[in-house]
Amino acid sequence: MPQIDQVMVSYASQIVSLLIVLAIIYFGIAKAMLPKVQDTIDARAKRVADDLAAADKAHERADEIEETYRNQINDARSDANGVTADAKAKASAETEKRVAAADEKLEAKLAAAEAALAKARADALAEIEGVAVEATQDIVAKVSGGQVAEAEARSAVKEVMAHG
DSSP: OHHHHHHHHHHHHHHHHHHHHHHHHHHHIIIIIHHHHHHHHHHHHHHHHHHHHHHHHHHHHHHHHHHHHHHHHHHHHHHHHHHHHHHHHHHHHHHHHHHHHHHHHHHHHHHHHHHHHHHHHHHHHHHHHHHHHHHHHHHHHHHTSOOOOHHHHHHHHHHHHHHO
């Protein structure tokens, strides 16, 4: 069949042309497009690597800043503790001075009060002794009708007061 022979010849020329066009397209893409695509992929990979490196550097810098911050906080705390301890020591010293001054004043007042009390007691005893001497003289005069000398009555009253 002659039609079939013609089909093979016409198809063969078309297949060869198709293969030539496909080869041109394939090698055209491989030579022209593939390097551009590869460059884009390489650029993205480089950008990602640079971004990761920058992120690592930023992370390290953040760690350094955090460490510096923690050190500053610890220094500030120790300084604050030192200032607080100094303030407590000053306050304690001032309080001790005030207490000592108050104690001195109280001791002086106590000594003055004790001296006044001793004087009042001595005055009261002297007055009691005087009253007792007069009472002794009056009692002796009423009971026996005689007179007792003041010196005698005074020595008798002192003896009784000394022994209770």
